[in-house]
Amino acid sequence: MLTYFLRRLLMAIPVMFFVAVFVFLLLRLTPGDPAQAIAGDQASLDQLEQIRETLGLNEPLSVQFLTWIGNMAQGDFGRSLISDRPVLEMIGQRLGPTVALALVAMGLTLIIALPMGVLAAWRHGGMTDRLVMAVSVIGFSVPIFVIGYILIGIFAVNLRWFPVQGYKALADGLWPFVHRIFLPGLALASIYIALISRMTRASMLEVLREDYVRTARAKGLPESLVLFRHALRNAAIPILTVVGTGFAMMISGVVVTETVFNIPGLGRLVVDAVLARDYPLIQAIILLTAGTYVLINLLIDLSYALTDPRIRYQ
Amino acid sequence: MTATPPVLSVRDLKVSTMGRRPAEILKGISFDIHPGETLCLVGESGSGKSVTSLVTMDLLPRGELEVTSGTAALNGEDIVTASPARTKALRGAEMAMIFQEPMTALNPVLPIGLQMDEIYKAHTRMRPAERKTAALEAFEAVSLPDPPRIYDSFPHQLSGGQRQRVMIAMALALKPKLLIADEPTTALDVTTQKQILELIRKLQEEMNTAVLFITHDMGVVVDIADRVCVMRHGEVVETGAVDQVLGAPREDYTRALLAAVPSLTPRPARAQQAPEPVLELEAVNKVFAFRPFLDKLLRRPGHRVQAVSDVSFRLDRGRTLGIVGESGSGKSTVARCVLRLEDPTSGAILVNGHDIAPLEGQTALEPARRAVQMIFQDPNRSLNPRLTTGDSLIEGALNAGEPRAEALQRAGELLEVVGLPRDALARYPHQFSGGQRQRIAIARALMMSPDVIVADEAVSALDVSVQAQVLELLAEVQAKRNLAVLFITHDLRVAAQICDDVMVMRRGEVVEFGPAGQVLAHPQHAYTRALLEAAPGRDWDFAAGRRVTEPA
Numbered sequence: 001m002l003t004y005f006l007r008r009l010l011m012a013i014p015v016m017f018f019v020a021v022f023v024f025l026l027l028r029l030t031p032g033d034p035a036q037a038i039a040g041d042q043a044s045l046d047q048l049e050q051i052r053e054t055l056g057l058n059e060p061l062s063v064q065f066l067t068w069i070g071n072m073a074q075g076d077f078g079r080s081l082i083s084d085r086p087v088l089e090m091i092g093q094r095l096g097p098t099v100a101l102a103l104v105a106m107g108l109t110l111i112i113a114l115p116m117g118v119l120a121a122w123r124h125g126g127m128t129d130r131l132v133m134a135v136s137v138i139g140f141s142v143p144i145f146v147i148g149y150i151l152i153g154i155f156a157v158n159l160r161w162f163p164v165q166g167y168k169a170l171a172d173g174l175w176p177f178v179h180r181i182f183l184p185g186l187a188l189a190s191i192y193i194a195l196i197s198r199m200t201r202a203s204m205l206e207v208l209r210e211d212y213v214r215t216a217r218a219k220g221l222p223e224s225l226v227l228f229r230h231a232l233r234n235a236a237i238p239i240l241t242v243v244g245t246g247f248a249m250m251i252s253g254v255v256v257t258e259t260v261f262n263i264p265g266l267g268r269l270v271v272d273a274v275l276a277r278d279y280p281l282i283q284a285i286i287l288l289t290a291g292t293y294v295l296i297n298l299l300i301d302l303s304y305a306l307t308d309p310r311i312r313y314q
Numbered sequence: 315m316t317a318t319p320p321v322l323s324v325r326d327l328k329v330s331t332m333g334r335r336p337a338e339i340l341k342g343i344s345f346d347i348h349p350g351e352t353l354c355l356v357g358e359s360g361s362g363k364s365v366t367s368l369v370t371m372d373l374l375p376r377g378e379l380e381v382t383s384g385t386a387a388l389n390g391e392d393i394v395t396a397s398p399a400r401t402k403a404l405r406g407a408e409m410a411m412i413f414q415e416p417m418t419a420l421n422p423v424l425p426i427g428l429q430m431d432e433i434y435k436a437h438t439r440m441r442p443a444e445r446k447t448a449a450l451e452a453f454e455a456v457s458l459p460d461p462p463r464i465y466d467s468f469p470h471q472l473s474g475g476q477r478q479r480v481m482i483a484m485a486l487a488l489k490p491k492l493l494i495a496d497e498p499t500t501a502l503d504v505t506t507q508k509q510i511l512e513l514i515r516k517l518q519e520e521m522n523t524a525v526l527f528i529t530h531d532m533g534v535v536v537d538i539a540d541r542v543c544v545m546r547h548g549e550v551v552e553t554g555a556v557d558q559v560l561g562a563p564r565e566d567y568t569r570a571l572l573a574a575v576p577s578l579t580p581r582p583a584r585a586q587q588a589p590e591p592v593l594e595l596e597a598v599n600k601v602f603a604f605r606p607f608l609d610k611l612l613r614r615p616g617h618r619v620q621a622v623s624d625v626s627f628r629l630d631r632g633r634t635l636g637i638v639g640e641s642g643s644g645k646s647t648v649a650r651c652v653l654r655l656e657d658p659t660s661g662a663i664l665v666n667g668h669d670i671a672p673l674e675g676q677t678a679l680e681p682a683r684r685a686v687q688m689i690f691q692d693p694n695r696s697l698n699p700r701l702t703t704g705d706s707l708i709e710g711a712l713n714a715g716e717p718r719a720e721a722l723q724r725a726g727e728l729l730e731v732v733g734l735p736r737d738a739l740a741r742y743p744h745q746f747s748g749g750q751r752q753r754i755a756i757a758r759a760l761m762m763s764p765d766v767i768v769a770d771e772a773v774s775a776l777d778v779s780v781q782a783q784v785l786e787l788l789a790e791v792q793a794k795r796n797l798a799v800l801f802i803t804h805d806l807r808v809a810a811q812i813c814d815d816v817m818v819m820r821r822g823e824v825v826e827f828g829p830a831g832q833v834l835a836h837p838q839h840a841y842t843r844a845l846l847e848a849a850p851g852r853d854w855d856f857a858a859g860r861r862v863t864e865p866a
């Protein structure tokens with residue numbers, strides 16, 4: 001089990017290395033002078049030379065790369081070209097809300113989508129199944145911002161159960177946090193509920209035909225045990241894959257939800273950075289996103305091993 | 315025995331498919347099983363024997379099959395009309411079931427102990443410690459080695475025989491009145507099968523359990539049944555004591571079924587004129603080596619499995635060589651090496667005198683690919699479901715450059731040779747029965763006008779009557795075209811009937827090799843003898859219809 005995990009961990013190192021090389025070259029390979037690209041058309045020669053100096057662009061590429069990696073190892077990811085603040089600090093401020101939003105959304109997804117999918121597969125072809133499929137089609141086809149505004153319209157404006165928008169950190173208390181994050185979480189979850197309930201249904205349909213499910217029934221087990229212990233665990237691997245990649249996609253793709261609900265998260269920082277061509281910030285964000293993907297893939301692999309002993313002992 | 319009331323009494327049971335055009339699967343069957351008795355339901359695929367067992371367990375697939383009339387009473391209580399909650403309480407406690415495939419019948423992601431524990435938890439009020447003790451005792455009773463280890467294991471860590479023992483332990487955990495065994499030994503090797511049959515028999519006697527045993531194998535019937543119930547197309551053809559049904563069958567169908575069972579006595583040797591070798595193996599070895607990347611990095615040795623070691627034989631035109639052995643014996647690997655689907659590690663493979671072992675690339679191998687053709691085990695999976703029969707048949711010929719029209723013409727002729735109508739060319743595999751599909755597979759092999767046909771368990775997936783027809787066809791084609799056949803099988807009965815020479819393999823090594831009459835009638839090696847002794851029904855002479863008093 002440990003060797004399995006270490007092996008996966010070792011495999012993550014080359015991936016991160018290539019991402020770093022790519023991000024490094026991204027700036028250097030931009031057509032023309034990177035300093036020019038950073039400074040813009042109106043920059044004077046002095047300004048350009050200054051930028052080259054600060055970025056170390058006059059050094060050989062390899063030295064630049066090592067310096068860059070070395071700086072990052074010391075926690076220096078550079079400074080924003082726009083605000084001149086350390087990018088790590090900027091990201092750090094925005095990371096909290098986004099991760100919180102993604103976690104809440106994924107939690108809601110699992111609570112809603114798994115039972116939906118299991119029920120639909122269990123009552124395959126019946127009314128429940130059709131209802132679940134219908135909900136899933138809606139979740140897929142209605143854009144998140146529409147769902148967001150509908151949720152705001154019903155639960156915040158009309159019923160006044162939730163605030164219209166805004167964010168409070170968990171540190172400010174559990175209730176203010178939950179109160180504000182529930183609606184955006186649900187809005188973000190909608191498409192994942194559609195996706196994962198469908199995955200669960202398909203995977204369960206497959207597994208429910210297996211011999212060991214028949215064995216479980218032949219033992220006289222309650223149907224809930226047959227479904228959730230015997231069938232769902234075997235159906236879990238494709239579901240876990242989607243949950244994992246879905247979570248990674250949430251981290252990097254929450255901008256719409258953040259905008260609709262006015263949450264100061266990472267998504268909006270990314271958009272601002274791209275629009276302003278804030279290269280150091282973009283580099284740091286790409287690295288962070290890649291790191292998240294690698295980490296989540298690692299966790300997915302780990303979860304495979306935890307659910308399926310055959311993988312563990314390979 | 316008749317004085318005691320039956321444990322299971324099935325009366326006029328009818329089951330239909332659901333949907334717009336219901337088809338009757340069971341057409342009113344009746345039988346009884348008494349305590350301590352074993353009733354064998356025998357029949358070919360589609361006879362409804364498994365459906366009968368599912369009705370009894372109240373496990374019919376929902377929305378697909380339904381009982382339309384009749385009763386199935388367990389100790390006088392009708393299962394058909396009982397509430398789902400009631401049948402759930404009976405399942406696992408009063409009636410239990412063992413399934414065919416021990417590889418898939420246990421949940422792969424849950425430890426064995428938990429799967430055993432569930433039964434006690436669902437049906438009794440035992441405390442956790444008591445449940446564990448009971449489970450360990452149950453494992454002990456089915457002669458599993460080291461019960462505590464088994465308890466903590468996962469299914470994939472056990473062998474097929476061990477898994478089936480676990481299944482039996484589970485089924486008998488609460489001493490049910492009725493045990494249903496649906497082909498419980500079909501997926502096992504003969505030696506393991508023998509042990510499992512003996513185990514079921516022994517536990518049944520200890521607990522006085524009534525056993526409903528479902529099988530297609532007449533040999534197994536001889537070994538285990540008290541009474542036999544022959545089924546066909548959802549009807550009971552004939553019922554009676556085993557000696558009476560097998561010895562003096564009243565119905566034609568039963569007679570035909572018995573006649574189709576191949577005899578263990580080897581057929582007379584065929585005369586051979588002017589031996590002309592088409593396939594020769596010289597000291598062929600195959601080693602599977604696994605060396606994962608990390609091992610390479612750390613310079614650790616990988617895993618090595620010697621699948622085939624030093625196999626040599628010679629196959630002449632017009633002759634049949636049988637390779638027999640249990641799973642893991644390397645017999646299929648030999649076949650795959652002959653076809654160069656696998657690269658032999660060392661040794662020579664001579665096809666028509668040319669060594670194909672060192673050849674590389676499709677062009678170099680092409681003549682050998684044409685000369686050696688294969689028929690696979692499972693006709694349901696070896697034909698591409700998306701291709702018409704015609705397209706499947708001509709694929710090889712088109713590759714060899716034959717014009718399409720010409721190839722189709724020949725394919726049509728070959729279909730007639732294998733006993734199928736020419737218009738079968740335009741149809742898809744699912745429109746044929748298993749036997750018909752295997753005929754198509756033979757036609758496909760013949761399309762390339764091969765010198766050698768490799769048949770890997772080519773009749774193992776077929777019912778006995780169909781099996782007999784396909785073997786007959788194979789023999790006919792072989793005689794007409796003077797083909798050499800390499801026949802891989804685990805079934806000694808089949809080997810005895812069609813092989814000129816027999817090679818017995820175990821763990822990659824040739825244990826015994828010689829003329830079929832010699833090897834199967836007067837085995838020299840202990841392993842060959844063990845295999846023959848384990849062959850089910852060996853103490854019944856199917857041709858004469860009586861028990862063999864003197865073991866052959």
